[in-house]
Amino acid sequence: xxxxxxxxxxxxxxxxxxxxxxxxxxxxxxxxxxxxxxxxxxxxxxxxxxxxxxxxxxxxxxxxxxxxxxxxxxxxxxxxxxxxxxxxxxxxxxxxxxxxxxxxxxxxxxxxxxxxxxxxxxxxxxxxxxxxxxxxxxxxxxxxxxxxxxxxxxxxxxxxxxxxxxxxxxxxxxxxxxxxxxxxxxxxxxxxxxxxxxxxxxxxxxxxxxxxxxxxxxxxxxxxxxxxxxxxxxxxxxxxxxxxxxxxxxxxxxxxxxxxxxxxxxxxxxxxxxxxxxxxxxxxxxxxxxxxxxxxxxxxxxxxxxxxxxxxxxxx
Amino acid sequence: xxxxxxxxxxxxxxxxxxxxxxxxxxxxxxxxxxxxxxxxxxxxxxxxxxxxxxxxxxxxxxxxxxxxxxxxxxxxxxxxxxxxxxxxxxxxxxxxxxxxxxxxxxxxxxxxxxxxxxxxxxxxxxxxxxxxxxxxxxxxxxxxxxxxxxxxxxxxxxxxxxxxxxxxxxxxxxxxxxxxxxxxxxxxxxxxxxxxxxxxxxxxxxxxxxxxxxxxxxxxxxxxxxxxxxxxxxxxxxxxxxxxxxxxxxxxxxxxxxxxxxxxxxxxxxxxxxxxxxxxxxxxxxxxxxxxxxxxxxxxxxxxxxxxxxxxxxxxxxxxxxxxxxxxxxxxxxxxxxxxxxxxxxxxxxxxxxxxxxxxxxxxxxxxxxxxxxxxxxxxxxxxxxxxxxxxxxxxxxxxxxxxxxxxxxxxxxxxxxxxxxxxxxxxxxxxxxxxxxxxxxxxxxxxxxxxxxxxxxxxxxxxxxxxxxxxxxxxxxxxxxxxxxxxxxxxxxxxxxxxxxxxxxxxxxxxxxxxxxxxxxxxxxxxxxxxxxxxxxxxxxxxxxxxxxxxxxxxxxxxxxxxxxxxxxxxxxxxxxxxxxxxxxxxxxxxxxxxxxxxxxxxxxxxxxxxxxxxxxxxxxxxxxxxxxxxxxxxxxxxxxxxxxxxxxxxxxxxxxxxxxxxxxxxx
Numbered sequence: 001x002x003x004x005x006x007x008x009x010x011x012x013x014x015x016x017x018x019x020x021x022x023x024x025x026x027x028x029x030x031x032x033x034x035x036x037x038x039x040x041x042x043x044x045x046x047x048x049x050x051x052x053x054x055x056x057x058x059x060x061x062x063x064x065x066x067x068x069x070x071x072x073x074x075x076x077x078x079x080x081x082x083x084x085x086x087x088x089x090x091x092x093x094x095x096x097x098x099x100x101x102x103x104x105x106x107x108x109x110x111x112x113x114x115x116x117x118x119x120x121x122x123x124x125x126x127x128x129x130x131x132x133x134x135x136x137x138x139x140x141x142x143x144x145x146x147x148x149x150x151x152x153x154x155x156x157x158x159x160x161x162x163x164x165x166x167x168x169x170x171x172x173x174x175x176x177x178x179x180x181x182x183x184x185x186x187x188x189x190x191x192x193x194x195x196x197x198x199x200x201x202x203x204x205x206x207x208x209x210x211x212x213x214x215x216x217x218x219x220x221x222x223x224x225x226x227x228x229x230x231x232x233x234x235x236x237x238x239x240x241x242x243x244x245x246x247x248x249x250x251x252x253x254x255x256x257x258x259x260x261x262x263x264x265x266x267x268x269x270x271x272x273x274x275x276x277x278x279x280x281x282x283x284x285x286x287x288x289x290x291x292x293x294x295x296x297x298x299x300x301x302x303x304x305x306x307x308x309x310x311x312x313x314x315x316x
Numbered sequence: 317x318x319x320x321x322x323x324x325x326x327x328x329x330x331x332x333x334x335x336x337x338x339x340x341x342x343x344x345x346x347x348x349x350x351x352x353x354x355x356x357x358x359x360x361x362x363x364x365x366x367x368x369x370x371x372x373x374x375x376x377x378x379x380x381x382x383x384x385x386x387x388x389x390x391x392x393x394x395x396x397x398x399x400x401x402x403x404x405x406x407x408x409x410x411x412x413x414x415x416x417x418x419x420x421x422x423x424x425x426x427x428x429x430x431x432x433x434x435x436x437x438x439x440x441x442x443x444x445x446x447x448x449x450x451x452x453x454x455x456x457x458x459x460x461x462x463x464x465x466x467x468x469x470x471x472x473x474x475x476x477x478x479x480x481x482x483x484x485x486x487x488x489x490x491x492x493x494x495x496x497x498x499x500x501x502x503x504x505x506x507x508x509x510x511x512x513x514x515x516x517x518x519x520x521x522x523x524x525x526x527x528x529x530x531x532x533x534x535x536x537x538x539x540x541x542x543x544x545x546x547x548x549x550x551x552x553x554x555x556x557x558x559x560x561x562x563x564x565x566x567x568x569x570x571x572x573x574x575x576x577x578x579x580x581x582x583x584x585x586x587x588x589x590x591x592x593x594x595x596x597x598x599x600x601x602x603x604x605x606x607x608x609x610x611x612x613x614x615x616x617x618x619x620x621x622x623x624x625x626x627x628x629x630x631x632x633x634x635x636x637x638x639x640x641x642x643x644x645x646x647x648x649x650x651x652x653x654x655x656x657x658x659x660x661x662x663x664x665x666x667x668x669x670x671x672x673x674x675x676x677x678x679x680x681x682x683x684x685x686x687x688x689x690x691x692x693x694x695x696x697x698x699x700x701x702x703x704x705x706x707x708x709x710x711x712x713x714x715x716x717x718x719x720x721x722x723x724x725x726x727x728x729x730x731x732x733x734x735x736x737x738x739x740x741x742x743x744x745x746x747x748x749x750x751x752x753x754x755x756x757x758x759x760x761x762x763x764x765x766x767x768x769x770x771x772x773x774x775x776x777x778x779x780x781x782x783x784x785x786x787x788x789x790x791x792x793x794x795x796x797x798x799x800x801x802x803x804x805x806x807x808x809x810x811x812x813x814x815x816x817x818x819x820x821x822x823x824x825x826x827x828x829x830x831x832x833x834x835x836x837x838x839x840x841x842x843x844x845x846x847x848x849x850x851x852x853x854x855x856x857x858x859x860x861x862x863x864x865x866x867x868x869x870x871x872x873x874x875x876x877x878x879x880x881x882x883x884x885x886x887x888x889x890x891x892x893x894x895x896x897x898x899x900x901x902x903x904x905x906x907x908x909x910x911x912x913x914x915x916x917x918x919x920x921x922x923x924x925x926x927x928x929x930x931x932x933x934x935x936x937x938x939x940x941x942x943x944x945x946x947x948x949x950x951x952x953x954x955x956x957x958x959x960x961x962x963x964x965x966x967x968x969x970x971x972x973x974x975x976x977x978x979x980x981x982x983x984x985x
Contacts, residue, residue, distance in 0.1 A: 052864055055871035059878070061770055063690040065701070075857035079849060095833065096845035096852075100723055101711055105849070107756060108710040114760045118891065121687065121769030122879040126891025129764065133757035134899035140756075141749035144723070148745060151727050157842040216878055219871075220864045293903045300746070307742040311730050 004092040007259070011091055012082040014263070015238075019081075019230035020044035022237070022270055029278035044230065048223045056219035059120040066119040069112045070217065070224040076109040077228040081235040085242045087262030089160040090252025098157040099147050103140070106191070106235070109228065110136055117213030128212025131289055135197065135209065138296035139190045142183055145303025149180040150243060152310040159242065160252075167246040175316050179306035181244050186299035188236040190292065192229070195281040197292050200229075209289075237273035238266075245269060319375045319392040321363040322400060322443055325356040329436035332356075336429040346418045349428045353435060354411035360439065361404030367397040371813045382448050389445035389507055394813035395578070398654065399442045399570040402661050406563035407435045409789045413669050414555040416785030420676055426467040427553055434460040434559065438567050447496035447506040454492065454571070458485040458535075461564060464556045465548045477547035484534050484544040492531035492571070495524045499579060511579045521580050525587055528575045529594065535568035537621045538628065539598040540936045545621060546605070550613035550681065554672025557613060561620040562665040566657050569627055576635070577650075577818040585734050588636035592740055595632050596747035599625030601936075603754040604908055607761070607900055608932055610683045610893035612671045615762055616664065619707065622751055623660040626722065627653050629748055633725045634819060636737055643821025645728045648836050651811045651823055652721035658807065659714045659800060663706040666793035670700035673782035673790070674766065678775040683762070683893045688771040692779040695787055697767045702794040704763045706801070708756035712850035714800035717834070719752055720844055721808075724836050754900070761896045770887040802846040805834050894930070901930075909933055 024041040031038025080102045117129035151157045154165045190197040193210035202208055214225050248265025250258040309316040332352050339345035374393035381388040421427055437457030444450035466478040498520055499511045534541035549561045602621030609615040630653025637646035673696045680686055690697040706713035729741040771777040800807055805826030812822040826834050833845040877883045905911035909932045916927040
């Protein structure tokens with residue numbers, strides 16, 4: 001009981017600690033690929049600490065919701081991130097939300113973020129929110145189709161069970177899983193506001209979505225929003241790792257050695273994920289906002305196709 | 317016992333409807349009517365809840381009313397008790413809300429008598445146990461609600477709304493009348509017990525299903541019969557809108573479930589496909605229509621269409637599983653659908669109350685004239701936000717639970733042997749996911765444009781917080797949204813007798829599961845714990861706030877908005893409801909609504925402003941209703957000549973009709 005609780009607590013702290021590091025790593029690799037030196041990997045921590053110490057400059061028109069939202073968004077994202085298996089399966093509270101619920105939790109975070117964009121009543125906030133919900137309205141169904149595909153292969157929507165079954169040799173290579181992986185990567189890119197859907201590094205007015213919504217935030221509020229964004233990126237990489245590369249995951253009630261292996265392999269997977277993301281983002285150009293529906297529509301169709309294949313035959 | 321209590325409550329409501337006109341002119345009329353309605357609703361709700369939780373045996377009563385050889389049969393079984401509970405809960409909260417809201421009514425006598433008659437009608441439909449009583453109550457409910465729609469008959473468009481509603485309601489009742497006629501057969505066995513005992517031929521049963529889909533579906537708002545709903549629901553006073561949208565559509569769902577699951581016997585394999593396809597299309601189209609609206613109450617009414625679609629997806633899945641003998645999966649799907657019935661009645665009631673409070677405070681329903689109300693009406697804003705989050709299926713609130721259960725039911729469907737279903741169910745799943753995501757977008761818009769940002773008009777600037785009764789009703793529903801979201805196990809268990817009696821199976825008992833989780837199938841398969849998710853969110857949020865305020869900084873300074881350095885003082889520069897929906901309109905609307913945007917850019921030197929015109933078509937209205945209306949007008953024009961015949965011509969016409977009828981009869985025999 002106590003050990004279980006400690007492992008669960010360790011997971012919660014681990015995701016919180018790794019999240020800024022992951023963002024720093026992606027930025028560093030991207031800079032290196034562009035032959036720039038780039039900020040140190042630990043820079044995001046310094047930024048967070050600085051933002052937290054600064055005073056909040058609140059727009060005159062901002063309501064209580066605007067001040068509560070960063071905490072709500074952070075809480076929803078953090079809870080979601082701590083429920084995805086990172087270094088081990090069968091965590092103490094892993095059954096409290098299955099994959100559908102985790103996605104819905106991220107949906108809650110987005111709902112409140114979009115409201116925050118509208119709260120001050122500026123045109124930038126509005127443009128960000130309206131585009132964000134348009135992207136979400138396509139990304140979320142695609143995500144659910146991916147969940148359906150995986151759940152049909154595995155017979156469960158419980159992430160621990162899913163990782164356990166996928167880790168065993170009984171599943172093997174399947175067309176539907178391949179389609180689901182491609183679709184999941186496309187959704188993850190859109191959900192995390194990465195290139196080619198959105199650009200996390202820009203403040204160019206007409207290209208931004210996520211940054212436009214959070215334009216009015218400052219100080220500790222902004223720190224929490226940035227931390228939530230890092231957590232979300234970490235969550236998606238952990239999700240892809242736990243479903244499509246579940247090697248090294250510690251089983252429930254594992255020895256400390258297995259846990260250590262789990263943590264080491266998890267760190268390795270995150271690093272690989274960061275590298276691939278940085279390569280991808282450097283190699284591709286940002287697309288126009290109204291091209292995004294085609295991109296996500298493709299993800300939705302891939303997910304639907306994968307689900308249909310499984311409805312037709314269990315072995316595809 | 318329950319049936320006696322429920323009927324006494326109905327009698328009280330009917331007496332109230334009859335007595336209300338006697339109190340004309342008295343200022344006490346409004347509080348008296350609404351308090352009596354409140355008490356009667358609370359009593360019937362508690363009785364129904366007792367029946368449901370105690371899993372009591374069905375009880376029936378026959379009163380010497382109605383047809384002399386039939387009498388009026390009333391019966392309460394698990395299904396009736398559940399819907400009696402939904403009706404009573406909605407009616408009680410609406411009465412409480414109206415204790416405050418009703419004071420602003422200009423002509424209370426246009427509302428009060430019909431209000432209690434409407435409540436009585438809804439209760440009677442749920443209690444009826446023979447076709448005659450059912451149809452009379454159904455029509456009673458329709459007509460009293462029509463009178464309520466026409467309460468503000470001088471307002472623009474309300475007369476049109478009332479007219480369309482009346483036509484659609486009569487059409488729906490006609491379909492139900494034919495359905496019951498087919499069910500009762502030539503001998504006229506109108507009691508439900510007789511209908512239930514009889515075996516129905518497959519072709520006849522299929523025809524009845526279609527008629528019920530038209531009859532109950534038009535009342536519930538299934539596409540393409542939904543057209544009256546977004547017109548009529550917003551036209552009524554807001555507490556009646558809440559009842560019509562939250563409760564009366566559920567009475568229609570009751571009619572569907574009663575006939576198709578109970579009276580019609582074993583379903584054929586293709587029934588579920590019709591219901592599923594209609595449900596999926598209704599869900600997505602309802603929310604897309606809602607996204608295009610900027611009238612707050614009309615947006616909510618279109619959302620009812622969406623939620624009816626979600627409910628029918630659950631019911632369709634239950635039919636599919638039942639037809640293939642999978643009782644357990646059918647129980648899961650049916651419970652999901654019925655739980656959504658309850659959930660929707662709660663949050664839709666809450667949202668319409670909120671819209672009513674906004675209407676009282678500002679006199680505006682158009683979101684483009686609102687904005688910034690969170691500063692003026694913080695409590696209404698809070699409860700409205702809870703309702704928005706619940707209807708958008710966000711955890712840990714209640715809307716998520718029923719949609720989650722529906723998804724779980726969809727994931728059980730690959731085991732279905734029929735190929736048609738194998739292709740249809742995943743597509744319906746995608747439609748359900750799409751509608752859930754679009755609903756969240758729509759409520760970001762509804763809440764954001766109405767309550768957030770800066771006030772767009774002086775009416776919105778001067779709004780005042782609403783009265784205590786209205787707030788009490790709204791806070792009650794908001795609390796229910798949370799309770800049903802974090803403790804769904806109790807609600808699922810209460811639905812077990814309903815599922816047992818209709819599909820012959822039940823979901824596992826949830827009350828014994830550790831930590832109050834819900835486990836629809838098996839723990840290794842899926843589980844959800846709203847309570848823990850809620851607690852985790854509260855704890856981590858507070859922890860973060862506490863740590864940051866203590867250890868880092870808690871300083872705060874107010875300053876003008878930043879807006880990339882170019883803040884504009886005019887509130888007109890904010891995003892509006894229409895501009896917010898523009899990206900989604902471009903993505904979906906170009907096909908679904910044939911939406912076209914035209915930019916008129918004057919040449920350089922011309923001082924006229926540039927204009928953006930958006931053209932949106934309602935294709936269902938254009939393709940289905942406009943031609944029918946055209947034909948009717950055409951026929952009416954031609955038949956108009958009959959009004960100006962001489963007496964001799966009239967008499968020969970009557971004679972010819974008589975001869976033809978007798979000939980038909982002779983050939984028939």
